[in-house]
Amino acid sequence: MRNSQIFSLTLVAIFAALTAIGAFIKIPLPIVPFTMQIIIVFLAGSILGSKRGLQSQLVYIFVGLAGLPVFTQGGGLTYVLQPTFGYLVGFAVGAFIIGYIIERGGEEPSRLRFVVANLVGTFVIYAIGAPYVYFALNFLLDMPTSASTVFMTAFLSTVGVDIVLAIVTGLFARRIYFLLNKKMFNVLEVPK
């Protein structure tokens, strides 16, 4: 195994840990407080790439399901019943798609590509998360809730902040991306 491979492995693990920490840093905003978690998801996708980004989020989900209280409201297998579990699945898929879009960008992905990738990622997270809220409420918890109520609370209430964050994080991620790529490149260059 090459050093770069081990480095990317440890980096994925550390990103999983960062995602857990992101769940606990709450920034109070009127109406809905936002957590730093989605920022870490954007960064995981854009910096680690599709496969590694997906892995980091899966590791995070598994650690939580294995019983550590790393999710916003605890942990354990029963978390699957929480209506918000779908967003966690969305994080995994979202990170993959963000990574995939940026990887198509060639050597030097443009700023626009980072922002668009994050916006598409946000969309994917909600496209998985919001229907899961509906599904969990109606079928897992036997709580009949109309689709429009779910739409209001699970989508409209938070999507605005997340779109702003997607754009800001996109610009931020691009800078780290180049710094880190340079570093990985240095690691790869084995002295002859």
Add this chain to the structure above:
Amino acid sequence: MMEKMIFGRFIPGDSFVHQLDPRSKLIFTFIFVVIVFLANNVATYGLLLIFTLFVILISRIRLYFLINGLKPVIILVIFTFLIHILFTREGDVLLNLGFLEVYEGGLRQGIFISIRFVVLVFVTTILTLTTSPISITDGLEVLLNPLKKFKLPIHELALMMSIALRFIPTLMDETDKIMKAQMARGSDLGAGPIKDRIKAVVPLLVPLFVSAFKRAEDLATAMEVRGYRGGEGRTRYRQLKWDAKDTTCIFALVLMTALLVFFRS
């Protein structure tokens, strides 16, 4: 922030449940979570309750810890219970307050759903109370091993889980320190217009990422120096052992499933 992450969730002990192999406990919990949904009448829900109480008894976990595990979902339980009582209109009217009618069917459904919740939370909490996260990871790695055929990097995932488990408290400490340091410099996440609050996240993120990357790099170097070369041919320090107790546990689960299928309406 720190008190939220109580890592003393695993309680060491030497009860029957503690001595079980993590694999059998994992299989047990996964299947139990599915069969809970088989219950649909008084007899089956009663069976589930008795079975769960029995598991609690032999795990010799103090009830206090289990109730603690219930805390995050208690609001959800009460909420679903109330929704059922107020909005399910089946059977006879039990209580009529004019503006509020409680039906027999609603009360029954409410109680059933609450039992389902409590049973699920108790059994999964027992798993994490009696099994250390590291053994859970080990057990998962072995159980998921067959998936390697589909080119899934199971060993890597398990290793990453262990690393993440190890580093969550460390990075948590670090974040706490950085937040305090930035607060001392006058940064405030809770005040000012939204734009300023989002801006205030950056001085938090940058040092956190710098230190996280540094740790990842150091760890990678340490692993390489010790000759880590992937899962192939790697031996274990902690060996898993499957014995008669584990077979008994799985047998009890099969029996429970059969009873549930037999008694459900």
